[in-house]
Amino acid sequence: MEPERTEDIYGLGAEFDSIHKLMAAAMELSKLGYTQWEVYSPFPIHGIAHVRRLGKSKVSLFSLVGGLIGLTIALVMVTAISAPRPSFFKEVLSSHLQGLFYPLVVQGKPYLGFQAFVPVLIEMTILFASFSTVIGVLFFNRMPSPYKSVWNWERLSQKAMDDRFFLVVENADPHFSEDKTKLILKQLGAQAVVSIRR
Amino acid sequence: MNDASYFIHQRTMLPKEKLKGVIRLLGIAGSIVLLISLLGLLVNKSEFFHAWLFSFLFYFGLCTGSLFWVILHYVTNAGWDTLLRRQVENVAALFPLVVLFALPIFFDIFSTHYLYEWTRPEIQKLKEYLEKASYLNVPFFSLRAVLYFCFFSIVSWYFRKQSCIQDGDGNPLHSLKLKRIAYPLAILFGFLFTFFAIDWAMSLEFRWSSTVWAFYLFTGAAGASLSLWILILLGLRKFGYLLQMNAEHYHLLGKLLFAFTALWAYLAFSQYMLIWYGNIPEETDFFIKRNYDGWFYVSLLLVVGRFALPFLFLLPQATKKNERFLAMVASWVLFMQAVELYWIVMPMEFERNLEVGWIEISIVVGMGLVFLSGYLRNASRVCLYPIHDPRLQESIEVYN
Structure with a gap:
């Protein structure tokens, strides 16, 4: 051989x-x-x-970028429904919602009560950071490779x-x-x- | 990895004779400042006792945090910090000194009643007090206080003592013995600190309660004492001691500081968010008091200064490995711990607006000088690191 x-x-x-x-x-x-x-x-x-x-190791870069992406997505998710609605949407959606997309009324808290958003922001940041870390590890290890x-x-x-x-x-x-x-x-x-x- | 193993098993100590003068000078200067601050009793008794409690909690927190790091070393069977452990033992062993700082507070509890509302006779007739009277009464409070002080003093003394005996006889069994007792002591430590935090800080507003309070205070204290530890180590390094320490040790310490910054934020925010969400009058009282005028800016400063800045600063690896950056962050965290305790205690006195008077500053500085003198006294009497600890070599060669 x-x-x-x-x-x-x-x-x-x-x-x-x-x-x-x-x-x-x-x-x-x-x-x-x-x-x-x-x-x-x-x-x-x-x-x-x-x-x-x-x-x-450059994996930490993956974690950071993934975390920031997660944070951004979470920020959009929690704030979008309470964002002011553009006028051309008025016909599409019900018009009695204070000009917001979908105002959530919870215990009379403010629509953009950031305190309630923070757990979502943290969890999404961690979730995306950990996923992209795993992807980064696989990427730098050139895995999966079927033949070595x-x-x-x-x-x-x-x-x-x-x-x-x-x-x-x-x-x-x-x-x-x-x-x-x-x-x-x-x-x-x-x-x-x-x-x-x- | 480096030539540091050459130094091992040498009894490196601070120059005791040279330091004697410094220790005495610091002690006398601190005592004089404290005596001057006693004049505050003539100006405003209430402010004096609140300032004293704030300062006492700060130094007590540094000692408890240090004791926590010592116990944690044995509980987790850690190797990396063996080289550094002696310095945190020296700080923890200052408990008897800090207990002396508590004496004026006892005086207030027994006679003048400025500090804790529930000690006042007119409050003790109220229904909301009577519901808690079986726990919050002066005799039981004092009994518990004696228990905490005895426990913390004896445990910190014992850990340091055994470690120092090992320096002399080189018997590795001392390490094993301390490891064995560390597990039950860690649990007891947790219980006693929980009740300490409830008794001494939470009962300032006896109608108010928060279940995460003790853990929250503890993470702050642990982070601050870690910062103090880092500053001591870097200081010793600057004067040419502990040369075995390298960037790996800084990195590990920096990572711990980072973790405790995040943990502090997690707990502080959990407490705040649950109270904000629940919106029950007896709970919101604490935050409403700290949400107006000057105190509001202090609250914001805590979010930014105690969490965001150190968090972002310690995120890259390079800053954690750099002596100067690490020292900067550590001093900042230590300062923010003082701000946090000020924010916890002082709104009870300055209810309208944020104020910082000469009494507060002189008490903190005076206690700090006495504390520093006590630390130097402890540090100059023993080896700078446990020379016969079985894990010393591992600690010097640590790589992460």
């Missing part, structure tokens, strides 16, 4: 049996200037994003969600060289280093 030509290789996969070895290897790789590598582990590893030099080359390595697809830690250096990396990178990964304490088919 080993691929023949370099173009056929997706990358080099290395297996580690402890998180400390993985972290050490990742730090070393990063120091050597590798940028296109990925880590696969059963649980999130604190600090790996820092080692991978990923920088600040790393799954060609059977060991990884069996163990990465179980009890092993994997590091895959991609072919796309400018420093990538099948023999040299393999040697480096072996020196960094990998139990097995495998070329992964594209």
Whole structure:
């Protein structure tokens, strides 16, 4: 199953049996200037994003924009019915509603009593912010993706969600060289280093 | 992550000898200011006692909030703030001092009756008082007060004491023991603070009631004491201590401050909106009093200053990681906490319009100087961080 030509290789996969070895290897790789590598582990590893030099995540932008959109929609929703009605609507709707679209009379409160609107505004902001955060996460993770080359390595697809830690250096990396990178990964304490088919 | 682990297990302390003069000076200056403010008794006794209660609640809130952070550290089994915890322990341990501040209020409750309407003999004949008399009477009030003060003082003293003993003998079992007692104490803390808030602040208007009152006061106090904590830490950092602290710690503290800003707004608004919606005369009284003339602008200032400004300011990550910005927000929140308590207590005295007299300012400043002196005294006697806490290394390397 080993691929023949370099173009056929997706990358080099290395297996580690402890998180400390993985972290050490990742730090070393990063120091050597590798940028296109990925880590696969059963649980999130604190600090790996820092080692991978990923920088600040842009998901928060999605949350902010989503929240603002939700706030705007909510504002329109709660105020529109109490907005003054344009004169050309007079024929369409009943004309005894104080010139408003649909005035709600609740306990004699003012039509635009903002106190009653605030819960709606908060909830809509949170709802839209959380939806767009999830969408942002999926977007930046390029999910859902039906095919990933790393799954060609059977060991990884069996163990990465179980009890092993994997590091895959991609072919796309400018420093990538099948023999040299393999040697480096072996020196960094990998139990097995495998070329992964594209 | 950095070279900070080099400092670990070194007994870093503030220069005790150098600080001795400062502590004494601050203590004496504060006492003199407080003595001067006693002249206010000759001018306007009622205003004096209200101002004293406002100031007492402010410093009491800072202590209870600090105790909350200490207990929360153990309850949540937190690792990140181990390095920072000693400073909040030092503030919480000031309870005995703050209890001394309460003495003039007891004097008023027992003899002059300016502060709490329900202590006056003519009010005690009214039907609406008699319905609440089994709870709101002076002997029971005093008994409860003694209970609160004893509980808060002893618990804060014990937590700090055990943590300091651990500095000496390095036994990790102290941490486990404190963790075990923290759970029941957290529940007791909640109960006692609830009744404290009802007794000392809500009963200013004994006809009025709000079920979220204690939680509302508590979030304000917790946010303010968090701000004080941040200011202390940044101050120590400025003088070259706690060098292990980095942007990660600031970020975490900033996030907590952000959360408590939002929580405060949530509770304050819930209380306001339900009363506005219900529109029952005995409930609306509180807000009507604070809805006219000068007090209206203070109410607006609370919405903008206590919630909107810190909220928007702390929203980006960069401001939370920046020492200077964080210090600015923290000082502002601390100031707004004082404004909020002023807004809660003082309309009982200045019923017509907002006023700020020299009595209020001198009492707050005087108590603040004594408080600061007490803090420095506490801080200079112990290590700056718990050097043998098993989670210290984790706290230094924290990454979020």
